[in-house]
Amino acid sequence: MTGVTATANAVPRKAKVGSLERQNRWALRGSFAALSVFVVIFLVPPFYMIMTSLKSSAEISAQKGSPWIAQNPTLDNFVYLVTNEQFQRYFFNSVWVTALVVILSMTIAILAAFSLSRMGFKGSQVISTGVFLTYLVPPSLLFIPLFQVVGSLGLINNTWVLVLLFPTLAVPFCTWIMIGYFSSIPKELDEAALIDGASYPQILLKIFIPVALPGIIAATIFAFTVGWGAFLYPLAYLYSADQAVLTVGIVRELIRGDVFAWGTIMAACVMGAAPPIIIYTFLMDYYVAGLTAGATKG
Amino acid sequence: MADGSTMVIGAGSAKASASRRVGSLKKLARRRSTTALLLCAPLIVLIVGLKVYPTFYAIFLSMLDRKMEHFVGLNNFVYLLNRPSFQLVIFQSCLFAITAVVMKATLGFILAHLMHNIRGKNQRIWRGLLLVPWVIPLSLSTLSWWWLFDPSYSAFNWTLNWFGFESIPFLGTTWNARIAVIVVNTWFGAPFFMIMYLAALKSVPEQLYEAAAIDGATAWQKLIYITLPMMRNIILITVLYSLIVTFADFDIVRILTNGGPQDSTHLFATYAFNVGIESGNIPRGASVSLFMFPILATLAFFVLRDVLKRSKEIST
Numbered sequence: 217m218t219g220v221t222a223t224a225n226a227v228p229r230k231a232k233v234g235s236l237e238r239q240n241r242w243a244l245r246g247s248f249a250a251l252s253v254f255v256v257i258f259l260v261p262p263f264y265m266i267m268t269s270l271k272s273s274a275e276i277s278a279q280k281g282s283p284w285i286a287q288n289p290t291l292d293n294f295v296y297l298v299t300n301e302q303f304q305r306y307f308f309n310s311v312w313v314t315a316l317v318v319i320l321s322m323t324i325a326i327l328a329a330f331s332l333s334r335m336g337f338k339g340s341q342v343i344s345t346g347v348f349l350t351y352l353v354p355p356s357l358l359f360i361p362l363f364q365v366v367g368s369l370g371l372i373n374n375t376w377v378l379v380l381l382f383p384t385l386a387v388p389f390c391t392w393i394m395i396g397y398f399s400s401i402p403k404e405l406d407e408a409a410l411i412d413g414a415s416y417p418q419i420l421l422k423i424f425i426p427v428a429l430p431g432i433i434a435a436t437i438f439a440f441t442v443g444w445g446a447f448l449y450p451l452a453y454l455y456s457a458d459q460a461v462l463t464v465g466i467v468r469e470l471i472r473g474d475v476f477a478w479g480t481i482m483a484a485c486v487m488g489a490a491p492p493i494i495i496y497t498f499l500m501d502y503y504v505a506g507l508t509a510g511a512t513k514g
Numbered sequence: 515m516a517d518g519s520t521m522v523i524g525a526g527s528a529k530a531s532a533s534r535r536v537g538s539l540k541k542l543a544r545r546r547s548t549t550a551l552l553l554c555a556p557l558i559v560l561i562v563g564l565k566v567y568p569t570f571y572a573i574f575l576s577m578l579d580r581k582m583e584h585f586v587g588l589n590n591f592v593y594l595l596n597r598p599s600f601q602l603v604i605f606q607s608c609l610f611a612i613t614a615v616v617m618k619a620t621l622g623f624i625l626a627h628l629m630h631n632i633r634g635k636n637q638r639i640w641r642g643l644l645l646v647p648w649v650i651p652l653s654l655s656t657l658s659w660w661w662l663f664d665p666s667y668s669a670f671n672w673t674l675n676w677f678g679f680e681s682i683p684f685l686g687t688t689w690n691a692r693i694a695v696i697v698v699n700t701w702f703g704a705p706f707f708m709i710m711y712l713a714a715l716k717s718v719p720e721q722l723y724e725a726a727a728i729d730g731a732t733a734w735q736k737l738i739y740i741t742l743p744m745m746r747n748i749i750l751i752t753v754l755y756s757l758i759v760t761f762a763d764f765d766i767v768r769i770l771t772n773g774g775p776q777d778s779t780h781l782f783a784t785y786a787f788n789v790g791i792e793s794g795n796i797p798r799g800a801s802v803s804l805f806m807f808p809i810l811a812t813l814a815f816f817v818l819r820d821v822l823k824r825s826k827e828i829s830t
Contacts, residue, residue, distance in 0.1 A: 251625075265661075325557070345818065347557065353569065365568060451768070
C-alpha cells in the first residue's frame with residue numbers, strides 16, 4: 217500500500233485528466249483504423265469469391281480490366297447451378313446429412329451430459345475426461361483405419377457413412393459444452409423437482425433443456441458446422457458424384473468441368489458458404505459464449 | 515437446522531423403518547446409476563467404436579505389408595523415416611504448424627486488443643466481420659484462395675503488375691507454396707484466437723489497469739505485467755489446442771497445392787491420404803498418420819492437465 221502511494225506521488229499531476237482522455241480518443245481512432253485494415257485484408261477472399269461468381273466465363277477469360285470488379289455482373293452462374301441436377305443433389309445431400317448429424321449428435325450429447333453432470337456414477341469422471349481426450353484425436357489420424365472399418369460395413373461410397381462418422385467429430389465437443397452448462401444449473405433446482413416427484417426425463421425436458429438453451433444452441437451450431445463443412449471423410453469415402461456432398465462435390469466434380477468454370481465454382485462456394493454465414497449472423501453470440509465459457513472461468 | 519428438527523420429530527418411526535429405508539435407498543441409487551450408464555451408452559459406443567478402436571486398429575494396420583497379409587513389425591516406419599520425401603513431410607508439418615500457430619496467436623492477440631478498445635454495440639459488428647473467414651467452410655474458402663493464387667488469372671498478380679511489380683508464382687515454387695499454405699491457415703485460424711483472447715481480456719478486472727495507471731505505468735508495462743500474466747492460461751491452452759488442430763490439418767494443403775511442388779508442402783495428413791487412399795497402400799498410410807500420434811499425445815497431455823486443473827478450481 218505504501219508502495220502504491222509513493223509511486224503515485226512521483227507522477228506529475230498536471231493536466232492528467234485531459235491527457236488521459238486525449239490518449240483514449242487517439243487509442244480509439246487508432247483501433248478503428250487498424251481494424252479497418254485488418255477487416256479489408258480478411259475479407260479479400262470472400263469478396264473475390266462473390267465478385268467472380270458474378271462474372272461470365274467470357275469475362276473471366278478475356279482478362280480485361282481489374283479482376284476485382286465484375287464489369288457486367290450477371291446471375292447466370294447461380295441460375296445455372298440452381299437448375300443443375302448434380303449441384304441440386306450435392307446441396308440436398310448436404311442438407312439431410314447435416315440435419316441428421318445435428319439431431320443425432322445433440323441427442324447423444326445431451327443425454328450423456330445430463331448423466332455425467334448430474335447422476336454421478338462410478339467412472340463418470342473418467343468418461344468425461346476420456347470424452348475430452350477423444351475430442352483431441354483428429355480425423356486425419358483415423359481416416360485410414362476407418363476406411364477399413366467403413367469398408368467392412370459396406371458403407372464405402374454411400375452418403376450414410378457421413379451420418380455414422382460426423383457425430384464422432386461433433387459429439388465430444390458438444391458433450392463438453394453441455395456438461396459445462398448443465399453443471400452451472402443449481403443443484404437445488406432439480407432436487408426440488410425430485411422431491412416433488414418429477415422423474416428424470418421430466419427433469420431433463422422441463423428444467424435442464426430450457427435452462428441450458430444457450431448452451432444447446434452453441435452445441436447445435438458446432439454440430440451444424442461439422443456436418444456442413446467437414447471435408448476429409450467425404451473426400452476419402454465417397455467417390456461417385458451422386459453420393460457426394462457439397463464440399464467434395466464442388467472441390468472435386470465442378471473443377472473437372474470447363475477450364476473457365478471459375479465463375480460457376482465461386483458461385484457454388486457462395487451458395488455453400490451462405491447457410492453457415494446466415495446462421496452465425498443470428499446466433500454468433502451464443503456460439504462465442506459457448507466456446508469461451510470454459511476458457512474464461514476460474 | 516431444518517434437517518435436525520425433522521430428525522427429532524420423526525425419530526421414533528425412523529428407527530423402525532431404518533432398515534427398509536436403507537434397502538430402498540440402495541436400490542434407488544443402483545437404479546439411478548444404471549439409468550446414468552444407459553444415458554451414456556450411445557456416447558460410449560460411438561467413441562469406443564469409431565475413435566478408440568480405430569486408433570488401435572491403425573497401430574495394428576501399420577505393422578502389415580502392402581497386401582495386408584504379413585506382419586512386418588516396424589518396417590513401414592523404418593522405410594518411411596529413410597525416405598527423403600517423408601523427411602520433408604516431417605519438416606514441413608513442423609514448420610507449418612509452428613509458424614502458423616505463432617502467427618495466428620500473434621495476430622489474434624493484436625486483433626483482440628484492438629477489438630477490446632472498441633466498446634459497445636460496434637464491437638459486435640466488427641467481431642462479426644472478422645469472424646467471416648472462420649465461418650465459411652474451409653474447403654470452400656481455400657478454393658477462393660486457390661483462384662486468387664491461380665498462375666494465369668491471379669488477382670494478386672494483377673494488382674502487383676498494376677503497381678509495377680513482377681508477377682509471383684504463388685504456388686509454383688517450394689517456399690512460395692509453403693508460405694501460401696501458412697498464410698491461408700493463419701487467415702482461417704486467427705479469428706478463433708481473437709475471440710478466445712477477447713473473452714480473456716474482458717475477464718481481466720478493470721481495477722488492475724486503473725491502479726497501474728495511477729502508478730504511472732506505461733501501456734507496455736500494463737501489457738507485460740497485467741495483461742499477459744492474467745491471460746497466461748488461456749494463451750497456453752489455445753496455443754496447445756491450435757497446435758493439435760494445425761498439425762492434423764488437411765483441407766488447405768490438399769486443395770491448394772496437393773503436396774506440390776515436388777512434394778514439398780505435404781503434411782502428415784495429406785501425405786497419408788496420397789499413400790493410403792490414392793495409392794492404396796493402407797498400412798503405409800496408417801503409419802504415416804501414426805507419426806502424428808506422439809506429437810499429438812504430448813500436446814493433449816498438457817491440454818488435459820490444464821483443463822483438469824481448471825475444472826477442479828471451478829468446482830471448489
